[in-house]
Amino acid sequence: MYFGELIYLITLICGLFAQKLPAGSCVSTIKNGKLVQVGNCQKNDGSEIARLIKKSLDEKKHIQTECGxxxxxxxxxxxxxxxxxxxxxxxxxxxxxxxxxxxxxxxxxxxxxxxxxxxxxxxxxxxxxxxxxxxxxxxxxxxxxxxxxxxxxxxxxxxxxxxxxxxxxxxxxxxxxxxxxxxxxxxxxxxxxxxxxxxxxxx
Missing domain, CATH: 3.10.100.10 (Mannose-Binding Protein A, subunit A)
Structure with a gap:
């Protein structure tokens, strides 16, 4: 009985999490130096991680070069x-x-x-x-x-x-x-x- 309730709870949580992302969407983040993707992420060519790294560097550059x-x-x-x-x-x-x-x-x-x-x-x-x-x-x-x-x-x-x-x-x-x-x-x-x-x- 306990095992069945646990499976039901996991299924419910996964279902709720899946509903948060619109169909076909992909959320990518970098955690601890690794690319983490959630959702429908089709690209495997490294372009997403390259985009995220460029975005991070651009943001850092903008902050660091703000002129007084x-x-x-x-x-x-x-x-x-x-x-x-x-x-x-x-x-x-x-x-x-x-x-x-x-x-x-x-x-x-x-x-x-x-x-x-x-x-x-x-x-x-x-x-x-x-x-x-x-x-x-x-x-x-x-x-x-x-x-x-x-x-x-x-x-x-x-x-x-x-x-x-x-x-x-x-x-x-x-x-x-x-x-x-x-x-x-x-x-x-x-x-x-x-x-x-x-x-x-x-x-």
């Missing part, structure tokens, strides 16, 4: 955390994960102003400001882009008493503060191993 700033046809996106635990090496890895981006350059005053405004929008909740790495360097009293080309930025964008000509202060970061009257913000020279709150990436 677009300048001269380049995409910039910042990642900022609540604690300062990002070294320059970490910053490079973070940017690489965003479609092989890299810590950003700052090309001129207009670009700096766009980045400054954008960075204010990514300050973590509960903080009044943040500081992030760029990919630029300061060596031999010169501000250098990632490719080694020298550039200049006007004095008003620099953090007070910066740039600092010290042998260890070779990395370049940006400090922003939600209080526009706070003078302690701007571009600064720092140490690559000294942790900041995040990074602005050029993708």
């Amino acid at each position: 700033v677009v300048y001269n046809s380049k995409c910039y996106r910042a990642i900022a955390y609540k604690i300062d635990n990002v070294t320059l090496k970490d910053a490079e890895l973070i940017c690489k994960s965003l479609n092989y981006g890299k810590p950003a350059n700052i090309y001129d005053l207009t670009h700096y102003n766009l980045l400054h405004t954008y960075l204010l929008s990514v300050v973590p909740a509960g903080l009044l400001g943040t500081d992030v790495f760029t990919g630029m360097q300061y060596k031999n009293n010169q501000l250098l882009l990632i490719n080694g080309e020298a550039v200049t930025l006007p004095p008003e964008v620099w953090y007070p008493d910066n740039p600092k000509s010290h042998v260890t202060h070779t990395s370049i970061g940006i400090v922003v503060n939600k209080d526009p009257d706070n003078k302690l913000q701007g571009v600064f020279t720092g140490t690559p191993s000294w942790p900041e709150f995040g990074v602005v990436c050029e993708i």
Whole structure:
């Protein structure tokens, strides 16, 4: 008697499940790296799993390349955390994960102003400001882009008493503060191993 009731229950559940899918439909998902299909799935040529993988990659790419700033046809996106635990090496890895981006350059005053405004929008909740790495360097009293080309930025964008000509202060970061009257913000020279709150990436 018990066995008969169990068979009836299984049949009932299977029947209800089958009724959820319209006739001829196929639902495909990827679970634990394997293609799982339910319903009337006729294709066995691998095209369905290829479609799902492409869809997943396209969605990931769209999320990862959402730009905070677009300048001269380049995409910039910042990642900022609540604690300062990002070294320059970490910053490079973070940017690489965003479609092989890299810590950003700052090309001129207009670009700096766009980045400054954008960075204010990514300050973590509960903080009044943040500081992030760029990919630029300061060596031999010169501000250098990632490719080694020298550039200049006007004095008003620099953090007070910066740039600092010290042998260890070779990395370049940006400090922003939600209080526009706070003078302690701007571009600064720092140490690559000294942790900041995040990074602005050029993708």
